[in-house]
Amino acid sequence: MLSLFRVTAILEGISYLALFAVTMPLKYLADLPMPNKYVGYAHGVLFIAYIILAVVLWMEQKWNIKKAFFILIASLLPFATFYVEKKYLTKEATLA
Incomplete structure (x- = not known):
């Protein structure tokens, strides 16, 4: 389950950056709304998967409330899911 969450965290972060750094400018500056639509759908699915997996792992791993x-909250901030993946979800971090 942890490895699935790691992959989801990375993909959610990539989709977040793609949505706001690539497809939003295409939509509003180049009048190309279709890439934004599809990346937005993908980001939405990945965001929901990230939240669900985080809650499941919270219960399974018995994380404290702060962690x-x-x-x-990292799912709401650009680049934060990459930090979470590195700091909390790698094998070394889970052993510490």
């Missing part, structure tokens, strides 16, 4: 809160 769980930070991991959940």
Whole structure:
């Protein structure tokens, strides 16, 4: 389950950056709304998967409230899911 969450965290972060750094400018500056639509759908699915997996792992791994809160809030901030993946979800971090 943890490895699935790691992959989801990375993909969610990539989709977040793609949505706001690539497709939003295409939509509003180049009048190309279709890429934004599809990347937006993908980001939405990945965001929901990230939240669900975070809650499941919170219960399964018995994370404290501070760690769980930070991991959940990370889904709202650009680049934060990459930090979470590196700091909390790698094998070394879970052993510490």
